[in-house]
Amino acid sequence: GNSVTQMEGPVTLSEEAFLTINCTYTATGYPSLFWYVQYPGEGLQLLLKATKADDKGSNKGFEATYRKETTSFHLEKGSVQVSDSAVYFCSSGSARQLTFGSGTQLTVLP
Amino acid sequence: GAVVSQHPSRVICKSGTSVKIECRSLDFQATTMFWYRQFPKQSLMLMATSNEGSKATYEQGVEKDKFLINHASLTLSTLTVTSAHPEDSSFYICSARIAGGPTGELFFGEGSRLTVL
Numbered sequence: 729g730n731s732v733t734q735m736e737g738p739v740t741l742s743e744e745a746f747l748t749i750n751c752t753y754t755a756t757g758y759p760s761l762f763w764y765v766q767y768p769g770e771g772l773q774l775l776l777k778a779t780k781a782d783d784k785g786s787n788k789g790f791e792a793t794y795r796k797e798t799t800s801f802h803l804e805k806g807s808v809q810v811s812d813s814a815v816y817f818c819s820s821g822s823a824r825q826l827t828f829g830s831g832t833q834l835t836v837l838p
Numbered sequence: 839g840a841v842v843s844q845h846p847s848r849v850i851c852k853s854g855t856s857v858k859i860e861c862r863s864l865d866f867q868a869t870t871m872f873w874y875r876q877f878p879k880q881s882l883m884l885m886a887t888s889n890e891g892s893k894a895t896y897e898q899g900v901e902k903d904k905f906l907i908n909h910a911s912l913t914l915s916t917l918t919v920t921s922a923h924p925e926d927s928s929f930y931i932c933s934a935r936i937a938g939g940p941t942g943e944l945f946f947g948e949g950s951r952l953t954v955l
């Protein structure tokens with residue numbers, strides 16, 4: 729079946745540091761790939777997405793590129809802010825459902 | 839963006855009682871809604887897929903008689919936890935896909951935290 733493996737947390741960074749959260753997937757066919765973010769006390773929100781190989785999703789300074797050859801969709805941000813502290817979920821989508829990674833807790837310190 | 843609202847956001851109940859959680863798509867029609875359960879520090883576990891006007895499709899290991907799902911309209915799905923027990927305490931999240939929208943793109947509710955005493 730489909731699966732998503734993402735970097736275990738928690739991750740703690742200082743403000744303005746570079747962020748990478750690794751994500752790899754296994755799936756039949758060519759799924760869409762997503763990063764969702766869950767801020768403290770809130771529900772999940774779509775952060776960015778990519779629907780085909782070599783697509784780059786970007787939003788709020790975050791980026792991730794759909795790499796078919798390495799089946800990866802790593803999340804990056806060049807300079808994190810305290811307000812980026814949240815749990816980040818990588819997910820792989822088929823026509824039927826999304827499969828989620830385990831989530832990575834990010835804490836950014838001032 | 840599209841908005842999905844869940845109610846209640848928090849509920850505390852006694853063991854043996856039933857609790858209903860509502861999931862509404864506020865500004866779009868959703869032919870398909872999903873119900874998830876999230877344990878502390880863990881990922882979302884898909885419980886069931888709710889299709890408007892038909893029976894829900896439950897994931898393996900999820901008791902359909904315990905977690906009753908109804909999707910009576912294109913904007914509302916409900917999850918009823920029947921005869922709740924302390925082990926049912928969790929964070930329940932719904933999501934909805936816009937009818938005819940991009941494959942896989944979902945909009946999530948705020949979640950409902952259930953505590954069973």
